[in-house]
Amino acid sequence: MENTNLIDQEQAFEESKEKIFELLEEKKYFRCRDELLKFNAVDIAELLEEVMRKYSMQTAIILFRTLPKGASVEVFAHFDVDDQVEIINIITDPEIKYIIEELDFDDMIDVLDELPANIVDKILDKTPKNERRQINTFLKYKEYSAGSLMTPDYINLRKNMTRREALDHIRDVGMNSETIYSCYVLDGGRKLVGVVSLRSLVLADENTKVSDIMKEDIIFAHVDDDQEETSELFKKYGFIAIPVVDNEDRLVGIITFDDILDVIEEENTEDMERMGGVIDNTDKDYLDTPVLMHVKARLPWLLVLMVSYVFTGGMIASFEKSLSAVIALVAYMPMLMGTGGNSGTQSSTVIITGMATGDLELSDVLRVLWKEFRIGIIVGICVSILNYMRIVAFDHNGSLVALTVCLSMVLIVIIAKCIGALLPMIAKKIGIDPALIAGPMMASLTDMVALGTYFTMARLVLKI
Amino acid sequence: MENTNLIDQEQAFEESKEKIFELLEEKKYFRCRDELLKFNAVDIAELLEEVMRKYSMQTAIILFRTLPKGASVEVFAHFDVDDQVEIINIITDPEIKYIIEELDFDDMIDVLDELPANIVDKILDKTPKNERRQINTFLKYKEYSAGSLMTPDYINLRKNMTRREALDHIRDVGMNSETIYSCYVLDGGRKLVGVVSLRSLVLADENTKVSDIMKEDIIFAHVDDDQEETSELFKKYGFIAIPVVDNEDRLVGIITFDDILDVIEEENTEDMERMGGVIDNTDKDYLDTPVLMHVKARLPWLLVLMVSYVFTGGMIASFEKSLSAVIALVAYMPMLMGTGGNSGTQSSTVIITGMATGDLELSDVLRVLWKEFRIGIIVGICVSILNYMRIVAFDHNGSLVALTVCLSMVLIVIIAKCIGALLPMIAKKIGIDPALIAGPMMASLTDMVALGTYFTMARLVLKI
Structure with missing residues (x-):
C-alpha cells in the first residue's frame, strides 16, 4: 500500500x-511473501487462512515458512486455534520451540491449552523449570476466568523510583x-500499591x-472472576489494562x-444465541462444528419446549367442542399467539439490554411494570382497533367473533408485556442468565396466556 | 479504599x-466530598447520579460544586447526556465556560450536540474564532459516523524528528x-504518512x-464511515487509537x-433489539423514555406482522371444513408453529452471529444450507419420535393423526432450519441488517410454512 495516497x-x-493467489498458482512463493509483508499481521493471518481453505494447509505452511521469523510468530498468534494446532502438528520441533x-x-497459554497433553509435555520438557512452573499455574486457571485471560508480562515498578x-x-x-502503558507498583510482598501510566511518567518533571x-x-480483577465481569x-472505566490479583491479594498478571x-x-454472541434458543458450548466456527454438535446445541431447547406444547395442546x-361450534375462532389463534409472543419478546429484549448496560436495576421492577402496563394498553388498543375493522370488513365473521378476538388481543398484549418485563428480572434475581429466558421460553408462556385468555373471552362473549 | 488490603x-x-447518603442527610457536604474523592471519576459520576435520583438535582449540584475543579470536569464527562444538559441549565455561566x-x-462536542442552539451560541460566543470554526466543523459530522466519534487532539510528529x-x-x-500512545506522522499537506507508538519511541535507541x-x-477510518465499521x-486489529481522514486524505482526528x-x-444493544422486534431510535435509558416513545418503537413491527396473520388466518x-371433520388436528397447531419458529430462530441466530464475527461469508451459503438440512433431519426425527409416542399414548388420538403431526414436524423443522439460515444471508446480500429479519419476521414465515405443511400432510394422510 502506498501511504502517500491512502x-x-x-x-x-x-x-x-x-x-497472491496468482503468484501461488505459479509457485512464486517469495514474491508472494513480499506481497504479504505489505500488510498487518492480522491481515497476513487472514490471507494465509484463505490459502488453507482454497489450496491446502501444506501450501499455507510453505508460505508461512517464508515469512521473517519475527513476523511469523505474530502471524501465528492471529490464526484460529484449530489452525494453530494443525500447524503445530505439521511443522518441525525446532520451529515449534x-x-x-x-x-x-x-497467546502461548491459549495454544498450549488446546494441544494434546503429550505434545505439551514435549514442549515443556525443554523449558526452564521456573517458566514451566509458571506455565502450569496459568494452564490451571478456569476457562472463562480473568486468570485465563491474563499475562504475567507486566512492568513492575517501586514506589521510591525516580522518573x-x-x-x-x-x-x-x-x-x-x-x-508498557500501564505500570504496576508493588510492595515487598508483591502486593499492588499503585498504578502509573506511561503517560504520566513521560509528562512528569525530571525529579x-x-x-x-x-x-x-x-x-x-480477581483471578477467579468471570471474564464477563472483567x-x-x-467498559466502565475505559482502561488500557487491568491488574489481576490472587487469593492473597498479590499481583499475578494483567489483562489488556x-x-x-x-x-x-x-x-455478545452467547447472549444472542441464548435468546435464540441455542446452547453452544464450543468456541468453534459454524462450519468447523460437526452436525451432531449443532444438534446437541439445539435439540435440548426444542425438547424442553415440547413440554409447554403438551399444555397448549x-x-x-x-375446548374442542366449543371450537367446532364456532370453527371460525381457530383462524385467529396464530395471530393472538404470535402477537402475544412478539409483544412479550419486545419487552424482554428492552429489559435485558437495559439491565446489561446498567440503565435498569432490579429495584426498578415496579416502575418497569407500570410502564409496560401503559405501553401494553396503548399498543393493544391500536392493534385491536385495526383488527376489528379488518375482521368485520374482510373476514365476514360476525361482530361478536371480532369482539372476542379484539378484547382478547388487548388483554394478551398487556399480560405478555408484563410477563416479558418481569421474567428477565426474576431470572436475574435468582441468578439465571436473563437471555436464557427471553427467547423461546417467552413464546411458550405467552402461547398459553394467549389461548387461555382467548377461550375465556369466547365463553364470556359468545356464550359457548 | 486502603490499597494495602485490596x-x-x-x-x-x-x-x-x-x-455518603448519611452525610448528605446531615448536610455535611464537605465530608461527603472527601468520601467521594476516594473513587475514580466514573464512580463519582455514578454516585452523584444516584444522589440526583434519590434526593434532587439541586443536592447533586451542591455536591458537584464542592469537587476540586479538575475532578469536576472529569466527573461531568461521565454523566449521562440528559443529566449534563440539565446541569448546564442550572449552573452559572462562568461554571459552564x-x-x-x-x-x-x-466530550465537549457530545455535550454541545445535545444543548439547545441558543445556549451553544452563547457558549461559542466567548470562544476564539479558530476554535469556534473547528467546533462547528465537528458538530456537522453525521451522528453514528467516525467523524462524530473523533477528537482533533492528537500528537503530530515529523518524519525527520529524532527520538x-x-x-x-x-x-x-x-x-x-x-x-500520547499513538502519534501520527504528517507530511506538509497534513497527509498521514506513518504511525509511531510511544512504546517504540521509548524503547528505541537514542539516535x-x-x-x-x-x-x-x-x-x-474515513470521517463518513459508519461507527460500526470503525x-x-x-476489534480486528486491537489498536489503542485509529486515525480518521477526510475526503482529501488529510488527517482530521483520531478515535480512541x-x-x-x-x-x-x-x-450490540441495537442488534438484540432488532432481533426482539424493537426499533429504537433514541439513546435514552428505558425509564427516561416516555411511554409513547416506547409505543413508537414497538407498534410498527406488530402491525407489519399483522399482515402475515391475515395469511395464516x-x-x-x-381449511376450516376439514378441521371441523378432524377437530383433534387443531390441538397440534401451536406445537408445529412453535417448533417451526424456534427451529428457524436457532438457525438464524447462529448464522447471524457467525457472519458478525466473520466466521461465515456469503459465499458459504451452499455449505450452510447442506449443514442445516442435515441438522434439520436429525432434530426433526428426534422430536417427532418422542411426539408420536406421546400422542398415541396419552392423547388417545388415532395413529393416523399422530402420523400426520409427526411427518409434518420433520418437514417443518427441516424447512424452517433452511429458511432460518437463508434469510439472514439474503438480508446481508441485499444490504439489510440480518437481525431485522431474524426475530419476529422469522416466526411469521415459519408459521405459514408450518400450517401449509400440516394441512397438506393432513389431506394426504387422512384423506380429508
Whole structure:
C-alpha cells in the first residue's frame, strides 16, 4: 500500500489477495511473501487462512515458512486455534520451540491449552523449570476466568523510583512486556500499591518520584472472576489494562484491552444465541462444528419446549367442542399467539439490554411494570382497533367473533408485556442468565396466556 | 479504599454510598466530598447520579460544586447526556465556560450536540474564532459516523524528528492530547504518512529517527464511515487509537479505544433489539423514555406482522371444513408453529452471529444450507419420535393423526432450519441488517410454512 495516497484499504486487500493467489498458482512463493509483508499481521493471518481453505494447509505452511521469523510468530498468534494446532502438528520441533518461546505469554497459554497433553509435555520438557512452573499455574486457571485471560508480562515498578529510574527500567524490560502503558507498583510482598501510566511518567518533571504520580484507587480483577465481569470493568472505566490479583491479594498478571475486545464479542454472541434458543458450548466456527454438535446445541431447547406444547395442546383439546361450534375462532389463534409472543419478546429484549448496560436495576421492577402496563394498553388498543375493522370488513365473521378476538388481543398484549418485563428480572434475581429466558421460553408462556385468555373471552362473549 | 488490603471493590463502593447518603442527610457536604474523592471519576459520576435520583438535582449540584475543579470536569464527562444538559441549565455561566473549555474535545462536542442552539451560541460566543470554526466543523459530522466519534487532539510528529525531539514534543503538547500512545506522522499537506507508538519511541535507541520506527501500513477510518465499521477495525486489529481522514486524505482526528467500547455496546444493544422486534431510535435509558416513545418503537413491527396473520388466518379459514371433520388436528397447531419458529430462530441466530464475527461469508451459503438440512433431519426425527409416542399414548388420538403431526414436524423443522439460515444471508446480500429479519419476521414465515405443511400432510394422510 502506498501511504502517500491512502487508497481504499479493503480494495487494496482484495487486489493483493488476487495477486497472491496468482503468484501461488505459479509457485512464486517469495514474491508472494513480499506481497504479504505489505500488510498487518492480522491481515497476513487472514490471507494465509484463505490459502488453507482454497489450496491446502501444506501450501499455507510453505508460505508461512517464508515469512521473517519475527513476523511469523505474530502471524501465528492471529490464526484460529484449530489452525494453530494443525500447524503445530505439521511443522518441525525446532520451529515449534521457536514459535512457542516467542509468543506472548497469554497467546502461548491459549495454544498450549488446546494441544494434546503429550505434545505439551514435549514442549515443556525443554523449558526452564521456573517458566514451566509458571506455565502450569496459568494452564490451571478456569476457562472463562480473568486468570485465563491474563499475562504475567507486566512492568513492575517501586514506589521510591525516580522518573528517570522508572523510564530506564521500562526500557530495559519493555521489549518483553505485553504493554508498557500501564505500570504496576508493588510492595515487598508483591502486593499492588499503585498504578502509573506511561503517560504520566513521560509528562512528569525530571525529579518526580513514582509515588508522587501513582494512582492508589486501583480497579482490579480477581483471578477467579468471570471474564464477563472483567469485561464490564473495561467498559466502565475505559482502561488500557487491568491488574489481576490472587487469593492473597498479590499481583499475578494483567489483562489488556485488546484481549477484552474478543471477550466482549464472545459474550455478545452467547447472549444472542441464548435468546435464540441455542446452547453452544464450543468456541468453534459454524462450519468447523460437526452436525451432531449443532444438534446437541439445539435439540435440548426444542425438547424442553415440547413440554409447554403438551399444555397448549391440552387447553385446545378441552375446548374442542366449543371450537367446532364456532370453527371460525381457530383462524385467529396464530395471530393472538404470535402477537402475544412478539409483544412479550419486545419487552424482554428492552429489559435485558437495559439491565446489561446498567440503565435498569432490579429495584426498578415496579416502575418497569407500570410502564409496560401503559405501553401494553396503548399498543393493544391500536392493534385491536385495526383488527376489528379488518375482521368485520374482510373476514365476514360476525361482530361478536371480532369482539372476542379484539378484547382478547388487548388483554394478551398487556399480560405478555408484563410477563416479558418481569421474567428477565426474576431470572436475574435468582441468578439465571436473563437471555436464557427471553427467547423461546417467552413464546411458550405467552402461547398459553394467549389461548387461555382467548377461550375465556369466547365463553364470556359468545356464550359457548 | 486502603490499597494495602485490596478489599472487595463493590462492597467498598456500597459502603461508601451508604455513608455518603448519611452525610448528605446531615448536610455535611464537605465530608461527603472527601468520601467521594476516594473513587475514580466514573464512580463519582455514578454516585452523584444516584444522589440526583434519590434526593434532587439541586443536592447533586451542591455536591458537584464542592469537587476540586479538575475532578469536576472529569466527573461531568461521565454523566449521562440528559443529566449534563440539565446541569448546564442550572449552573452559572462562568461554571459552564470552565467545564466546556476543560472537557476533552470529543466530550465537549457530545455535550454541545445535545444543548439547545441558543445556549451553544452563547457558549461559542466567548470562544476564539479558530476554535469556534473547528467546533462547528465537528458538530456537522453525521451522528453514528467516525467523524462524530473523533477528537482533533492528537500528537503530530515529523518524519525527520529524532527520538529526543519527538519525546520533547510529546512532553510539550501531551497534556492536551487525548492519547500520547499513538502519534501520527504528517507530511506538509497534513497527509498521514506513518504511525509511531510511544512504546517504540521509548524503547528505541537514542539516535533513532521517527522515520526509522514509524509504521507505514496504516489502518485508518474515513470521517463518513459508519461507527460500526470503525468498531470492526478496533476489534480486528486491537489498536489503542485509529486515525480518521477526510475526503482529501488529510488527517482530521483520531478515535480512541475507550470511545469504541461504548459504540460496541450500542451496536450490540441495537442488534438484540432488532432481533426482539424493537426499533429504537433514541439513546435514552428505558425509564427516561416516555411511554409513547416506547409505543413508537414497538407498534410498527406488530402491525407489519399483522399482515402475515391475515395469511395464516386465511390458510386456516380455507381449511376450516376439514378441521371441523378432524377437530383433534387443531390441538397440534401451536406445537408445529412453535417448533417451526424456534427451529428457524436457532438457525438464524447462529448464522447471524457467525457472519458478525466473520466466521461465515456469503459465499458459504451452499455449505450452510447442506449443514442445516442435515441438522434439520436429525432434530426433526428426534422430536417427532418422542411426539408420536406421546400422542398415541396419552392423547388417545388415532395413529393416523399422530402420523400426520409427526411427518409434518420433520418437514417443518427441516424447512424452517433452511429458511432460518437463508434469510439472514439474503438480508446481508441485499444490504439489510440480518437481525431485522431474524426475530419476529422469522416466526411469521415459519408459521405459514408450518400450517401449509400440516394441512397438506393432513389431506394426504387422512384423506380429508
